[in-house]
Amino acid sequence: MRKPDQSERDKGCNNNMVSKGIMPMKTRKGLWSPEEDEKLMNYMLRNGHGCWTDIARNAGLQRCGKSCRLRWINYLRPDLKRGAFSPQEQDLIIHLHSVLGNRWSQIAARLPGRTDNEIKNFWNSTIKKRLRTNKNNVSTISQNDSIRDITGEVSMSMSIHDHEIMNNCMDSSLTSSTTTSSSVHNNSMFMNGHEQFGHLPPLVLDETISHTNIGGSSFLNNISSCLEQGGYGDDVVELPYMFGMENDITNPELGNRVIEDNGYNGATFDHHELDNKTTHHVNHHFNEGSDGNIKVEEVVGFGNHWPGESFRIGEWDLEGFFANVSSTPYLF
């Protein structure tokens, strides 16, 4: 972690001003102190969003707006979910990354309570490493169980069964777990009304499939098992051409989801940082005092759980989501 420092100039935030010969106000850089958190939290809860530069100034912070925005989004937002990623979330991240690539903000948009930074960090540390390790363990992939592009190169170690699921899910005209049979798919099938990508090779399946189960999450399970068994590698997981999602990545189920609010009622709520590995947690307790100001207290505790479970804003029922996955056909 970076030490809080008193930089003479916030290079990143004040580039424009400096280039114009305007001497910017001194801004702090580095880690945020609890006092700064408190100020920003107070201001945001009272006034809500606005121009970040104004927020920084009006909240009495010697920070640039950019820094305030980042702090709020990544740390102070009341709807943030903390703690380790669940296996379901991990599956979802892996899948979404295979679809969206490094578009962390778009991935984060589908994981309520998670930030792009968090997901990016998680991917770059944990998953990337895991994939790299597992990749080395991969020896052969059955041709019959793989998907090949037009050149015959094995491009993804997803089972035909799961690929079929995805194909069918791409087709919004399919509303139930129907039986389909096809040996060749071209891009138009995947695009299905969305803008098509121009020069992408069609996918070729090796054999006819006659079974699918849209409602299941076997695709995700398969990703999990591939991950564990070493089926995915950096160079085989990308499937950017399968979806016409560039212009349509809004998932009504997720995007409009009402976040459960079990704790924050405007008076008091907790913000937990949880480290499952060490069972140590730092609990930032935000409490509204008699003066109406939000106080930030740091409480250190132990135990691999959410103390009191009082602050579960953003707690997201992934199980329920996956159970209803058939209603979100263009996500899977």
Next chain:
DNA sequence: AAAACTATCAACCGCTCCGGG
């Protein structure tokens, strides 16, 4: 016990995009 190594993640940086003038 200490040094070296590794993992994690908060925060910075530079860039692009977009809306307003």
Next chain:
DNA sequence: ACCCGGAGCGGTTGATAGTTT
């Protein structure tokens, strides 16, 4: 059409905690 400033994004850095040697 152009300029400007703010917002947002993705890549990267670096401090610190944890683990291994």
